[in-house]
Amino acid sequence: MSHQPNIRDVAKVAGVSTATVSRTLKRPEKVREETRLKVMKAVEETGFVPNDLARMFRTRESRTVILLVRDISNPFYLDIYKGVEEEAFAAGYKVLMGDARDDDERITHYVDAVREGHADGLILMVGHFPKEMLVCPEKLPPMVVALEQIEHLELPTVRVDNVAAAREAVSYLIDQGHRRIVHLTGPLDEYLGQARLEGYRQALTQAKLPVDEALILPGDFSLNCGYQQMMKLQESGASFSAVFASSDQMAIGAAGALREKGLNIPSDVSLVGFDDTLIASVFYPPLTTVFQPRREIGRAAMALMVETLQSAGDGSDLPSDRLFPTQITVRSSVVSSNGGTRMSLGVN
Amino acid sequence: MSHQPNIRDVAKVAGVSTATVSRTLKRPEKVREETRLKVMKAVEETGFVPNDLARMFRTRESRTVILLVRDISNPFYLDIYKGVEEEAFAAGYKVLMGDARDDDERITHYVDAVREGHADGLILMVGHFPKEMLVCPEKLPPMVVALEQIEHLELPTVRVDNVAAAREAVSYLIDQGHRRIVHLTGPLDEYLGQARLEGYRQALTQAKLPVDEALILPGDFSLNCGYQQMMKLQESGASFSAVFASSDQMAIGAAGALREKGLNIPSDVSLVGFDDTLIASVFYPPLTTVFQPRREIGRAAMALMVETLQSAGDGSDLPSDRLFPTQITVRSSVVSSNGGTRMSLGVN
DNA sequence: TTGAAAGCGCTAACAC
DNA sequence: GTGTTAGCGCTTTCAA
Numbered sequence: 001m002s003h004q005p006n007i008r009d010v011a012k013v014a015g016v017s018t019a020t021v022s023r024t025l026k027r028p029e030k031v032r033e034e035t036r037l038k039v040m041k042a043v044e045e046t047g048f049v050p051n052d053l054a055r056m057f058r059t060r061e062s063r064t065v066i067l068l069v070r071d072i073s074n075p076f077y078l079d080i081y082k083g084v085e086e087e088a089f090a091a092g093y094k095v096l097m098g099d100a101r102d103d104d105e106r107i108t109h110y111v112d113a114v115r116e117g118h119a120d121g122l123i124l125m126v127g128h129f130p131k132e133m134l135v136c137p138e139k140l141p142p143m144v145v146a147l148e149q150i151e152h153l154e155l156p157t158v159r160v161d162n163v164a165a166a167r168e169a170v171s172y173l174i175d176q177g178h179r180r181i182v183h184l185t186g187p188l189d190e191y192l193g194q195a196r197l198e199g200y201r202q203a204l205t206q207a208k209l210p211v212d213e214a215l216i217l218p219g220d221f222s223l224n225c226g227y228q229q230m231m232k233l234q235e236s237g238a239s240f241s242a243v244f245a246s247s248d249q250m251a252i253g254a255a256g257a258l259r260e261k262g263l264n265i266p267s268d269v270s271l272v273g274f275d276d277t278l279i280a281s282v283f284y285p286p287l288t289t290v291f292q293p294r295r296e297i298g299r300a301a302m303a304l305m306v307e308t309l310q311s312a313g314d315g316s317d318l319p320s321d322r323l324f325p326t327q328i329t330v331r332s333s334v335v336s337s338n339g340g341t342r343m344s345l346g347v348n
Numbered sequence: 349m350s351h352q353p354n355i356r357d358v359a360k361v362a363g364v365s366t367a368t369v370s371r372t373l374k375r376p377e378k379v380r381e382e383t384r385l386k387v388m389k390a391v392e393e394t395g396f397v398p399n400d401l402a403r404m405f406r407t408r409e410s411r412t413v414i415l416l417v418r419d420i421s422n423p424f425y426l427d428i429y430k431g432v433e434e435e436a437f438a439a440g441y442k443v444l445m446g447d448a449r450d451d452d453e454r455i456t457h458y459v460d461a462v463r464e465g466h467a468d469g470l471i472l473m474v475g476h477f478p479k480e481m482l483v484c485p486e487k488l489p490p491m492v493v494a495l496e497q498i499e500h501l502e503l504p505t506v507r508v509d510n511v512a513a514a515r516e517a518v519s520y521l522i523d524q525g526h527r528r529i530v531h532l533t534g535p536l537d538e539y540l541g542q543a544r545l546e547g548y549r550q551a552l553t554q555a556k557l558p559v560d561e562a563l564i565l566p567g568d569f570s571l572n573c574g575y576q577q578m579m580k581l582q583e584s585g586a587s588f589s590a591v592f593a594s595s596d597q598m599a600i601g602a603a604g605a606l607r608e609k610g611l612n613i614p615s616d617v618s619l620v621g622f623d624d625t626l627i628a629s630v631f632y633p634p635l636t637t638v639f640q641p642r643r644e645i646g647r648a649a650m651a652l653m654v655e656t657l658q659s660a661g662d663g664s665d666l667p668s669d670r671l672f673p674t675q676i677t678v679r680s681s682v683v684s685s686n687g688g689t690r691m692s693l694g695v696n
Numbered sequence: 697t698t699g700a701a702a703g704c705g706c707t708a709a710c711a712c
Numbered sequence: 713g714t715g716t717t718a719g720c721g722c723t724t725t726c727a728a
Contacts (some may be wrong), residue, residue, distance in 0.1 A: 002461070004369045006720095006721055006722085007722065007723095008721080016698075016699085017698065017699045017700075017725075018700095018721085018723090019698070019699060019700080019701095019723080020697085020698060020699075022722065022723055023697095023723090023724095025465075026723085029699080031698080032697060035698080036465065045708090047644060049460060049463045049464060050464065050467060050721085050722080051405075051465050051720090051721055051722070052464035052465055053401065053404050053410070053464070053465035053466070053720095053721085053722095054405055054465070054704095054720075054722045054723090055721080055722060055723075056401050056405075056722095057399075057401045057402055057404075057405040057705075057706090057720090057721080057722075058703090058721080059703055059722085059723070059724095060401075061702090062401070066705090072430075073423065073426040073427070073430070074424060075421065075426075078420060078421040079421070080445075081420065081594070082420075082421070085447075085716045096444050099433075103451070103628075112397060115397045115398075115403035116387070116397060116398065116399060116400035116401065117399050117400055117402075118400060118401070139395075151456050181443065188723060189707070214703060223626070229716050233702075246635060252630045255630075256630070274706080277724080278571070278627075279626075279627060279630065281629065282600045282603075282604070283630065283631070283632065284631065284632035284633075285632075293717035305717085310700085346716090354704095354705055354706085355706065355707095356705080364714075364715085365715045366705090366706075366707090366715085367707080367708080367714070367715060367716080368714060370706065370707060370708090371707095371713090371714085374707085378713075378714095379713065380713060383713075383714080398705085398706080399704090399705055399706070401703075401704095401706095402703085402705035402706045402707090402720095403705080403706060404706095404708075404722060405704090405705085405722090406707050406708090406719090406720055407706085407707070407720090408706075408720075435704060448726090453705045467724080495715095516716090523703075527697095568725075609719075675713075695727065697727105698727105698728085699726100699727090699728080700725105700726090700728095701724100701725095701726090701727105701728085702723105702724090702726105703722100703723095703724095703725100704721105704722090704723090705720105706720090706721085707718105707719095707720090707721100708717100708718095708719100709716100709717090709718090710714100710715100710716085710717085710718105711714100711715085711716075712714085712715075712716090
């Protein structure tokens with residue numbers, strides 16, 4: 001064997017047919033013990049590694065799924081990935097991670113990757129989907145959604161109750177005496193941004209507090225945007241005593257802007273983030289934030305994917321959604337307010 | 349076409365041979381304009397997507413490389429990934445990211461992935477390599493190394509001068525008047541840990557300061573380890589005025605331990621990290637750290653990979669190493685020391 | 697329980 | 713410039 005040995009080399013050495021080698025490797029219970037040992041020995045001897053590409057080509061399944069996320073540089077997704085990978089490994093799948101960068105072209109690219117045979121399915125963690133692809137949904141590859149919700153696309157989904165999560169976070173601030181609470185939102189043309197904003201509104205309404213639209217700052221989850229929006233707000237002269245950001249990254253960006261204007265956290269402004277990423281715990285002061293069980297969410301998403309892939313084979317129904325709880329992680333970035341100096345515009 | 353159309357369907361619709369379809373798609377300049385248009389139209393009409401698996405299988409190249417990193421949850425690697433991906437995209441390659449978790453088995457797994465045809469090569473960002481695989485180096489797949497150095501493995505490498513980088517960081521602390529400087533090292537059985545420790549020693553020696561082995565704390569780059577080691581050191585009653593950590597994560601862990609003991613950063617203890625990840629800039633106080641041009645390093649590593657893959661084809665020489673500069677990013681976690689209270693053991 | 701043989705979809709000689 | 717053809721390495725009927 002001068003080169004990578006193939007199944008024929010093994011068959012020759014073992015003195016059996018290629019079919020027998022293939023069977024020995026895939027369904028050992030189907031061959032006689034004696035034959036199996038012969039084949040195993042030949043595999044050992046030749047250093048045979050089955051060409052997975054040939055197998056994938058032949059069976060038309062890659063046993064690979066793609067985890068397509070909003071922004072790969074957000075560490076939030078790393079724990080998701082680990083969960084997905086764990087579950088995938090257990091089910092004999094591989095996982096690739098793709099970076100959508102909120103860009104239709106890249107999303108299309110990953111859908112094509114499935115069509116081209118690179119993967120069997122897509123786990124979506126993006127907030128939208130190219131319109132053109134929605135026109136013939138039957139042409140779409142097997143997909144599941146995690147934590148997001150995509151318009152005009154009904155798919156098995158791993159959910160958390162974003163409305164409730166945001167409502168609780170804001171209620172917590174209200175309980176601490178805050179009345180004028182800024183909300184740095186997620187993208188408002190997508191579910192995640194809308195749902196959390198809805199939670200924010202509900203908390204205020206429930207507490208019979210007015211909603212001041214000037215305190216709602218449209219964002220995109222990024223650190224930089226948190227900084228910019230908070231700068232702008234401060235320059236507008238608005239008064240507030242707390243900020244609820246729809247991501248830890250935005251919270252931290254906002255903190256930078258507040259400090260730059262000489263404000264202290266939490267004594268001048270309280271701050272709540274969302275996601276409970278590592279950054280929240282090492283930030284100073286440690287950031288109060290909303291925790292989502294990322295690892296478990298990842299595992300559940302992959303489990304849903306496996307079910308979907310199976311139900312595509314037999315004609316069974318699509319798997320049903322899974323819901324995970326969120327919870328507030330209380331740290332030190334919130335202090336109680338008694339309606340002091342920074343509340344000049346006051347309460348209704 | 350009831351199913352995914354294949355190249356034969358297109359050929360039939362266009363009234364040409366499959367070879368012509370293949371050529372039109374791969375080397376359009378080789379077919380007549382008129383034919384090309386016919387084929388393009390047929391492709392459009394049928395909705396043909398070439399089966400990449402079949403192509404990979406046939407040509408025995410996947411045009412994919414795997415970026416294998418020490419720990420995928422370290423955001424440091426995300427910028428590396430982006431650099432690799434940019435360069436890869438330009439060269440028509442795809443990139444997969446793998447998580448070695450410092451584990452021989454997982455590394456072997458990724459080497460096998462190449463053998464199985466999933467990828468053409470491996471970009472290694474790990475500090476060691478399974479011993480068994482080193483015995484027949486000619487069986488190893490095309491590989492390049494970035495930022496690391498693996499014993500008994502000579503490969504094209506993207507380097508930074510870790511000794512100099514660490515020396516400069518420590519010299520900076522010395523210049524600020526610090527005399528008793530703790531070093532939280534990387535893994536000491538690997539190049540990265542050793543080189544930076546060597547830089548630490550050189551800086552002290554150069555300044556004619558003694559090296560106190562008690563201030564050298566073996567680490568593994570992780571946040572948690574930084575915390576634990578610093579806790580232990582403080583309980584031992586050692587005195588020091590500054591800490592140089594071999595990663596931002598350890599620096600931040602150490603900061604947690606220092607604060608827990610009532611020490612302030614930087615007024616009580618100055619702190620220098622390594623890597624200049626996002627976390628360094630959002631940490632409070634903003635962390636002085638050593639910057640490495642991650643994006644460029646990623647690009648260079650992929651460029652090296654492409655060269656390696658080509659030289660494997662023709663018999664040309666392996667590409668030569670590339671060296672990148674590092675530099676200190678000065679923020680606010682270091683203040684000058686005049687040899688005050690926390691320096692009881694004094695200077696030589 | 698095993699073997700023979702057909703082919704998955706594509707590419708690349710080679711012939712025309 | 714284009715068509716014919718022979719596989720790449722594997723799995724999977726089907727027949728023995």
